[in-house]
Amino acid sequence: MKPQSSQPDRRDFLKLAAVPFIVPSTVFGATAPSNRINVAMLGMGRQAMHPNLTQFLRSPDAQVVAVCDVDTGRLERARVKANTYYAEKAGKDYSGVRAYTDFREVLARDDVDAVMISTPDHWHAPMGVLAARAGKHVCIEKPLTTCIAHGRALCDAVEEAGVVSRTDSEFRGKQRFWRMAELVHNGRIGKVQRIVTGVPSASDALPPQKTTPVPAGLDYDLWLGPAFPAPYTEKRVHPVSGYGRPGWMRIENYCNGMITNWGTHMNDISQWVTGRERTGPVAVKGTGEFSQG
Numbered sequence: 001m002k003p004q005s006s007q008p009d010r011r012d013f014l015k016l017a018a019v020p021f022i023v024p025s026t027v028f029g030a031t032a033p034s035n036r037i038n039v040a041m042l043g044m045g046r047q048a049m050h051p052n053l054t055q056f057l058r059s060p061d062a063q064v065v066a067v068c069d070v071d072t073g074r075l076e077r078a079r080v081k082a083n084t085y086y087a088e089k090a091g092k093d094y095s096g097v098r099a100y101t102d103f104r105e106v107l108a109r110d111d112v113d114a115v116m117i118s119t120p121d122h123w124h125a126p127m128g129v130l131a132a133r134a135g136k137h138v139c140i141e142k143p144l145t146t147c148i149a150h151g152r153a154l155c156d157a158v159e160e161a162g163v164v165s166r167t168d169s170e171f172r173g174k175q176r177f178w179r180m181a182e183l184v185h186n187g188r189i190g191k192v193q194r195i196v197t198g199v200p201s202a203s204d205a206l207p208p209q210k211t212t213p214v215p216a217g218l219d220y221d222l223w224l225g226p227a228f229p230a231p232y233t234e235k236r237v238h239p240v241s242g243y244g245r246p247g248w249m250r251i252e253n254y255c256n257g258m259i260t261n262w263g264t265h266m267n268d269i270s271q272w273v274t275g276r277e278r279t280g281p282v283a284v285k286g287t288g289e290f291s292q293g
Helices: 010-015 046-058 072-090 103-107 121-133 148-161 175-185 220-224 263-273
Strands: 037-042 062-068 098-100 114-117 137-141 165-168
Touching: 037 046, 037 103, 046 062, 046 072, 046 114, 062 072, 062 103, 072 098, 098 103, 103 121, 114 121, 121 137, 121 148, 175 263
Parallel strands: 037 062, 037 114, 062 098, 114 137, 137 165
Antiparallel strands: none
């Protein structure tokens, strides 16, 4: 008998998608009735393990109650990190942070108030939609989605569920950009005529990779999720050990490259400082090449 895949029904993802809402300052920083907001971390790669998990652990208004990843090695490191932090803070043993490989089990928990989605980009919209439908507030790493249609779908899901969604873009919190916005908004540099933004150079396209066995402890079907099926290679997913730059960031099936990786920061700041963050561009053009992996 063929084992049943843990991959969600692909048809479900045709209806799914994300939203660049600005979250009121009272949402993730307010005192909830229980005094703390129970947060689940979905995706425990390098962005999640270093800035995201650490900051939620340190927040006096949040309590991390679950970590989730399809890679059990990364999952266990996240579980240990979170439980160790709370144990050291309390001065006693702590094991309240539970680990999951399937995010749907996390969304089924009634005690989870919000989720932090730090997965590869192709999962942002589907997870965000399903989280909103489960009544969870949603915090999503940039970019929210990889296409406009998915953004519209997530926006609709958030509005229908009456939950809050926000995009994680750390540049909005950096003092230098607040200073820039202040100067422009107050006319300190005169009328802005033109803005030039830049992003770091992208890595070269991945050369063809030899298919290798899926490592023990990795649910590759669930990693692929709504993306097109493809044979496993380490470069397609993430390093088997460590938290180096993952190869999926250079493959169109999972990411839109530097235009969404860094462009989300720089183009967002340009719109923000000029008061156009709630409008859209008149025209966009560009060229580029993607590895199809």
